[in-house]
Amino acid sequence: MSSFLPKSIQNLIDEFSRLPGIGPKTAERLAIHLLHSPHTRIKDLGDSVLNMKDGVEFCSRCWHLADQDPCNICSDQERQQGTICVVENVLDVVAIEKSRSFRGVYHVLHGVLSPIDGIGPEDLKLYDLEKRVKEGGIKEIILAVNPSVEGETTALYIGKMLKPYEGVRVTRIARGLPVGGELGYADESTISRAMTGRMGVE
Amino acid sequence: MSSFLPKSIQNLIDEFSRLPGIGPKTAERLAIHLLHSPHTRIKDLGDSVLNMKDGVEFCSRCWHLADQDPCNICSDQERQQGTICVVENVLDVVAIEKSRSFRGVYHVLHGVLSPIDGIGPEDLKLYDLEKRVKEGGIKEIILAVNPSVEGETTALYIGKMLKPYEGVRVTRIARGLPVGGELGYADESTISRAMTGRMGVE
Known part of the structure; x- marks a missing residue:
């Protein structure tokens, strides 16, 4: 399906959709919510995903x-x-x-x-x-x-x-x-x- | 509240909980799901969050x-x-x-x-x-x-x-x-x- 949003945002929506219990509509809403969030919020979320296994x-x-x-x-x-x-x-x-x-x-x-x-x-x-x-x-x-x-x-x-x-x-x-x-x-x-x-x- | 999980995982749960429509239980489940996911899945999600505004x-x-x-x-x-x-x-x-x-x-x-x-x-x-x-x-x-x-x-x-x-x-x-x-x-x-x-x- 062709996307109606910029590629980087569609990427994020696709990744969110792969999580259990998160459908395409919820994924869209989460992505748009983040887009309007301060840069530090986005960085905090991204970093905490990447570092989740650190020291565990x-x-x-x-x-x-x-x-x-x-x-x-x-x-x-x-x-x-x-x-x-x-x-x-x-x-x-x-x-x-x-x-x-x-x-x-x-x-x-x-x-x-x-x-x-x-x-x-x-x-x-x-x-x-x-x-x-x-x-x-x-x-x-x-x-x-x-x-x-x-x-x-x-x-x-x-x-x-x-x-x-x-x-x-x-x-x-x-x-x-x-x-x-x-x-x-x-x-x-x-x-x-x-x-x-x-x-x-x- | 003191946490009953490693700090890096609790961090991720806290970040997920700050998203709209995601409560603490869902956040826990998402984090544990990711923990058991292949490393590439975690990296893909983290990167797509960090890069979401690229070129937008x-x-x-x-x-x-x-x-x-x-x-x-x-x-x-x-x-x-x-x-x-x-x-x-x-x-x-x-x-x-x-x-x-x-x-x-x-x-x-x-x-x-x-x-x-x-x-x-x-x-x-x-x-x-x-x-x-x-x-x-x-x-x-x-x-x-x-x-x-x-x-x-x-x-x-x-x-x-x-x-x-x-x-x-x-x-x-x-x-x-x-x-x-x-x-x-x-x-x-x-x-x-x-x-x-x-x-x-x-």
């Missing part, structure tokens, strides 16, 4: 994104290092931290078991979780995976995997979350309720 | 955004240079061009009259429009401003401004039900406009 690494304990290894959370001795909350991805950590309902540490799986998509245990950080439990000092594993089919499967798998480790309680955050909903979209008090209402996995 | 200027005739002055549309002799469609902003030009329903030229006002916001005739490209009409050769001015209060005011103003120029027809694009729209869902003033603007069935 994964924590080798919990696999959360971090500025250093181990991450702030894992190296915080005021947090309960014996309580691990298992989540699917880094945004789940952010959501739970914002709810201020948890003072333990995390373990980010980076996905869930999904045979249909060919995602098995070896594609997730599952064995790293078992390793942490094996090292001892863990009292409770809170499963905060999403209540989807894949999430349930993953929870069951972890429950089985950790069964041999006596003294480690495996719990699940309560179904305060609507079924089919996603943790990252839940409001803070819902997450907080779900956290306090956690129950044992049989 | 306004056409000194119609005030549309252009790669050169006059713009492609104004310098296209196959288009009816005597028919000017007056729009509020550059995205309106893009929308009309995409509809392929107009073969004349444009005049971008860059806003509408809005006394409340302190926007008067001198803040828009109104006098430039009159200048084009004064220069002669214009047969029709089609007002395609939005049907808002400010749009109506602007249309009335232009109608008055161009009254002295005989032989120049001033028209307004039709307002009514959108194609695919349903009567039951339309608001009252749209139905009212559609009713008064009715046309004979040939």
Whole structure:
């Protein structure tokens, strides 16, 4: 399709359109908004995109994104290092931290078991979780995976995997979350309720 | 608020959040999506933001955004240079061009009259429009401003401004039900406009 805008602006619109959830109309509006913004705003946005990976690494304990290894959370001795909350991805950590309902540490799986998509245990950080439990000092594993089919499967798998480790309680955050909903979209008090209402996995 | 993500990623989330229509959750999702994208995607987006104004200027005739002055549309002799469609902003030009329903030229006002916001005739490209009409050769001015209060005011103003120029027809694009729209869902003033603007069935 021929463009009705200058090439450099059309380029930006095309790039915006490739982002998830941003359609062509929204992309146009964003580009025109930026065009009318001060030069420093444009530079700040462009630079922050280009520099987004600077100094970013994964924590080798919990696999959360971090500025250093181990991450702030894992190296915080005021947090309960014996309580691990298992989540699917880094945004789940952010959501739970914002709810201020948890003072333990995390373990980010980076996905869930999904045979249909060919995602098995070896594609997730599952064995790293078992390793942490094996090292001892863990009292409770809170499963905060999403209540989807894949999430349930993953929870069951972890429950089985950790069964041999006596003294480690495996719990699940309560179904305060609507079924089919996603943790990252839940409001803070819902997450907080779900956290306090956690129950044992049989 | 303290951040739960590395600084460079939080920077990007903050920048995304400052864009219109993008809330903090969407910004987080966009940033994490980019983090998992190939390096070239990130570079393409960052560069296209930084370079968005390269070679962009306004056409000194119609005030549309252009790669050169006059713009492609104004310098296209196959288009009816005597028919000017007056729009509020550059995205309106893009929308009309995409509809392929107009073969004349444009005049971008860059806003509408809005006394409340302190926007008067001198803040828009109104006098430039009159200048084009004064220069002669214009047969029709089609007002395609939005049907808002400010749009109506602007249309009335232009109608008055161009009254002295005989032989120049001033028209307004039709307002009514959108194609695919349903009567039951339309608001009252749209139905009212559609009713008064009715046309004979040939």
